[in-house]
Amino acid sequence: MAKKAAALDIKNVDPHEIASALAKAMCEGDIVNFRLIFMPFSPARKTSTESFDMPKYAYLQPGDTQQRDPRFQQCLAMVERAEMMNFIQSELDANRPAQLPSELLLALADHAVREGKFTNAAQACELLRIRPRMQQIFYEQADAALDAGDVAKGVRGYRIATGLAYDYAAFPEPLPATPDYQTRALVMHADYPQDIMDCVGMQDTEPMIETALNYLLLEPEAVARLEKRPVEIRLAFLTEWVRRQDPRWDTFKQQYKEACALATAFGKRLEGQQEDAKDLAGAIEEQQQSDDPRSIAAALLGRTIGGGEWWQYLKELACEHPASALFVARQAVGDIEILLPRRRSDSAVARALGLCAGAASDAPSS
Amino acid sequence: MSDEGYVNYFEILELDESAKPGEVRKNYKRMMKNLVMEIARVEITEERRAHYLLEMAKLNAAFYILRNTATRETYWSKRQEVVALEAQWREAVKQGSPEGDAKRRAFDGQCRDFLSEYVEEAMLAAGRDPDCVEASHWDPAHERHASRILRHYRHDLYRRILERLPYVEVTPPQIDWAEREQTAAAILAETGN
Incomplete structure (x- = not known):
């Protein structure tokens, strides 16, 4: 208890570090790191004894090259909007499981698809309850490409659509279908x-x-x-x-x-x-x-x-x-x-x- | 309020809640006979096998639960309870009540228990009941095939319920489907994947 109080007294989390860690996870389409930021033990929480300064969390922060990447900067701009930062901070301060901001999750899903991280994209879309419809959209656009004779584009569409599939009979919980x-x-x-x-x-x-x-x-x-x-x-x-x-x-x-x-x-x-x-x-x-x-x-x-x-x-x-x-x-x-x-x-x-x-x-x- | 997703065995046997045990037996026998005849008529593909196994399991479970007054009443009260819990949680969310999270957890646990008990467990148990075995010719091979199909069915029901529930893990998304289609088109136009 005293330890927790001490941690509360001294810990000061830099909002920019939270924002850049979230932007990195979004940009890379990495739902695991994205969710980690909101976990009870996350270095982003003031009540946690973990800190972004610890070497084991260095991977959460973007490197120099990534910071110059336009996609990363776009994600960072989304996160750093005042109302978004206020919401993120309020979720991190609340003593309950955090609600993930759906706007950021949607952007993460798009980046995950771009990066070919289909299981990440499927999980994000499932949380947003848009997965079956997104699958249909990709199937329809891929079919249109095949109709137009563009096989490469058709294959890209089918790869994404099948990549977004979910296995509802997976044990113990439904999971993205994996090859x-x-x-x-x-x-x-x-x-x-x-x-x-x-x-x-x-x-x-x-x-x-x-x-x-x-x-x-x-x-x-x-x-x-x-x-x-x-x-x-x-x-x-x-x-x-x-x-x-x-x-x-x-x-x-x-x-x-x-x-x-x-x-x-x-x-x-x-x-x-x-x-x-x-x-x-x-x-x-x-x-x-x-x-x-x-x-x-x-x-x-x-x-x-x-x-x-x-x-x-x-x-x-x-x-x-x-x-x-x-x-x-x-x-x-x-x-x-x-x-x-x-x-x-x-x-x-x-x-x-x-x-x-x-x-x-x-x-x-x- | 919708109670879709909470398996309704009265509906499956085309009965109302006041049906007598004799009516349960009569409808079960008639519907199972029709199903067995239909199976004998058609060519069995992988997809049809899964469909017929599920239909058979549903009829067996409906008969197994509803023929006995005690099991029928327990089933119906648990179903009513979970439907009421869903309504209470939705109301708490609507009112912005601080009890919302506790109500959600109570509902979620109850809902999962109900579906496990009355979809997977009851359907598999019914397949071992002598009366059901006699009418449906259900055997251990059916059970082996059915376990995965029933898990799928349970998750499908859970998903149907989930679709109408308030968002918990994420904030309610504002989805512009025209924008989604454009994004999908832009992703497909890239050559990366």
Whole structure:
């Protein structure tokens, strides 16, 4: 009690520090730091023993470069308006949970969308009760862009709209929906393909696009909106989506080609040795004493995983390159299962995503 | 005042609050039979499965709660209580009363408890009741599928209630939707995302 009284006596919080910390959080679209300023233990509260001077709170204040950023200055101007500062101060002084100023929260949501911090934006919009309608606005504008033939803009709109989705069945409380490709990829490959044509990558163009969009877009509503569009548009959309979602897709393309070459080499080496090898799986089985077929999965991922189970490689691949899970398949080799590159050599989807260039990149078809 | 969102099992069974247990049973049997026949007629997709599971769970829970006078009265009094708490809190906010926050907390706790008890728990418990199992062929596999669907349904009801409640965590926003559309267009015109 005496300690708290002492803190009350000596603590003096600079309003400019509060304003710049809030402006920084807004400008960065960071709802966590924004809410922290209003928490009971916040350094912005006079009753708290925490202080902005403490090194651990240095990250709340903008750096020199950021202070010159026009977006930051715009946010600071919004916060530093007299009536806004009065409201913020009154909320910080009140002995109860603070009410967040919705005007600042709305600006934070916009900046979060700009920065691609969709979960922050979704949380801010949910607090403001505007999330479903904002999602609709982005869907509608993205659809208009697709109608006008602007696929890149359409993809941007769909990325934002799906990014604003909420998972109301999350435990213990509803939370923004987050990409869970490592789980979705496992579900997609849950059944062992009984026939080569059961593999995802061996589908015809249209079913393949549908599978890919269902898997990548996460939101059934988004997929339903795209369903009626011509196949060329959906293919262009898918290609642009993968490019935007995975900036390291080019690296994966190289790894995929190496894995294809490795898988083909396994087959070719054995063709010379064993005339009656029926398929690649049989051939690989014969060779597994000298060559570890798991090196194909390691080539796909670009590194080796200890243990090396197919599902471990699949989860890592799906996490690093979500779309990669569409072009691989499980293959039993003796008493182990491995992950192989698998796609049709005439697949329009694989071609559009750069997985078919050059004969050396052709995946084994059996 | 709206009581939308607080699941009304009388409405689900198309009955009024004075309905006798015999009417509850009769309506439940009729509606469940119609639902089972409808399920048999249509091709089951993922979306339809979720819809039918929820419909079945709602009918089962309605029968399970309303057939017995004691459970029916407890359910109805708890529902009335939470509806009254909502009204009291709204009134306190309207009057600017200092008791507003205490009333909000009382309402929020009661509302969550009511929805947990009478949406998820009652629906799952009804699925284990022999009479409901006989009429709906509900089995453990249904229960496994239903738990997520019921959680979704509970949150959906909570959200519907929340939509009409006073703002607590944030100040009431002044949303200009024309400005929102322009902002969205400006964001989409940028090439960052």
